[in-house]
Amino acid sequence: MSYAWRDGNQVELLINGEAFYPRVFEAIRAARKEVLLETFIIYEDKVGTELQQVLIDAATRIARVEITVDGYGTADLSEPFLAQMIEAGVKIHMFDPRPRVLGMRTNLFRRLHRKVVVVDAELAFIGGLNYSADHLDDYGPMAKQDYAVVVRGPVVADIHHDTLQMLSPAARDNSRLTPVTRHAGSARIRLSIRDNDDHRDDIETQYLEAIRKAQQRLVIANAYFFPGYRLIRELRNASRRGVKVTLILQGQPDMPWARGFSRLLYNYLLREGVTIYEYCQRPLHGKVALADHEWSTVGSSNLDPLSLSLNLEANLIIRDPAFNHYLHDHLTALAAAHCKQISLERVLRGYWWRGPIIFFYFHFLRYFPAIAGWLPAHTPKLRSLKTVAVGDTNEVCFDQENIS
Known part of the structure; x- marks a missing residue:
């Protein structure tokens, strides 16, 4: 299914991390029911650490906080970093995690490159920024120039629906939210996605x-x-x-x-x-x-x-x-x-x-x-992370269930 044009939306351009991160973190802090987040990269730097904290705080207040990260782009987070979120109630899913060969990541192609946040099925962010300090001016000459938008209105229902489709059928069913579809502005907006099934181009x-x-x-x-x-x-x-x-x-x-x-x-x-x-x-x-x-x-x-x-x-x-x-x-x-x-x-x-x-x-x-199409293909899997007790410590491992 291709998503239709939706009338009556409010849209705002966010330029660079200075505009994007405060708005996203503020929205997560204000969440009342649900936070859904997808990203290619989270680094364990000052931006990733602030994201971790706002997600942990949200998970202690509301019923549902789910994040989906790419198994190639977000492959190096430490076990303590992940365990703190999981133990607070944040559900973490990794798209297509694969074992390293001689220490090298092998899952080069067909990556989850999307950057999406949906809060309470009412507010959504889409853009190109990952969660890393190299999107901030004070990173230095290699700080990145980047863009995102924040939207309200009927198009958020489509973004919310599409983000849920990344999760397992059971996780999708856990969402009891009715998206807020009232008009919020004058922009006509359409969600357009690319995947390796029905939306290839x-x-x-x-x-x-x-x-x-x-x-x-x-x-x-x-x-x-x-x-x-x-x-x-x-x-x-x-x-x-x-x-x-x-x-x-x-x-x-x-x-x-x-x-x-x-x-x-x-x-x-x-x-x-x-x-x-x-x-x-x-x-x-x-x-x-x-x-x-x-x-x-x-x-x-x-x-x-x-x-x-x-x-x-x-x-x-x-x-x-x-x-x-x-x-x-x-x-x-x-x-x-x-x-x-x-x-x-x-x-x-x-x-x-x-x-x-x-x-x-x-x-x-x-x-x-x-x-x-000739490249070796595989069916990408979404696997959930959990903590297990090992002696006096907790270790992070994948849930046994593979979710396609």
């Missing part, structure tokens, strides 16, 4: 539809930009028909290989009139975009093969002129103050040796979704 389809319908402007700010051939072609076509197409990509990457892949596309796009900026103040981790004067999206999905073809992702598609205008003003100011514009002349330097690589890469992107 839903987020990409939303992007393609927005690009094809754009008449005036397109702005995409995305951390890991090497999308499929269809999306690249539609960006070219939009620029050809007179749409002002602007890309804001990584200039100071946390993963240098990501910028290298993106730069293979610059020549093709710049020749067609696309404007490309590289954000150089710090690593860009955001996944946001806007089209014309109404359509926007914020979420967890990068525009790369992992997000578009393998990972579990969640984005909100937003139709709201005020939100679109605010996001556009922010990205325009970001480009002017902290980005360098890439010229075609600069890209053509050394093109003679990059040409064959670009040719191969374009065709790789064109067929990657099919190639991804």
Whole structure:
């Protein structure tokens, strides 16, 4: 089932950890009945520790606190850190935990990359921020630039329903909450997810539809930009028909290989009139975009093969002129103050040796979704953590039940 458009929502953009974490932690502290949280990463730093404490406090007050983390992204939390939450009543589930081989994590693909919080089936957060101190300014030059939204209104019922679907059938049945569906604002919003079952290309389809319908402007700010051939072609076509197409990509990457892949596309796009900026103040981790004067999206999905073809992702598609205008003003100011514009002349330097690589890469992107289907597949499992008494201490282990 694809989720429908919902009218009557309130939406607010949250920029970086300074805006995001206080709002999430405040919402969890104010929870009356239920907290559901999904994330790719929790680190045992000052942000992860504060999250741990607010979850523990919530679990002592209310009936249900459930968090789902990825078995690859959140693989290094200590047993005491986990045990304190479990013993307070926080239910912790790990998506696709797998044993290490020679100390190395092996579950590289098909990750739970979503970042979602739902409080009392009334308030929800979706975005790209994990729970780690590298999303805060005081982390230093490698602090990440990132985005999320907080929403109220009818769309929260869909987010709540979808978050419950990540849990076991028994855990889903434990939710007795009736989502709050009264109108809270003027935004029209749609939840769009990507999984490896019935929603393999839903987020990409939303992007393609927005690009094809754009008449005036397109702005995409995305951390890991090497999308499929269809999306690249539609960006070219939009620029050809007179749409002002602007890309804001990584200039100071946390993963240098990501910028290298993106730069293979610059020549093709710049020749067609696309404007490309590289954000150089710090690593860009955001996944946001806007089209014309109404359509926007914020979420967890990068525009790369992992997000578009393998990972579990969640984005909100937003139709709201005020939100679109605010996001556009922010990205325009970001480009002017902290980005360098890439010229075609600069890209053509050394093109003679990059040409064959670009040719191969374009065709790789064109067929990657099919190639991804050839990769060794397994049925990802969601396994619950529990504590067991061992001598005078408690140890954390997986529940015996595997929950698909």
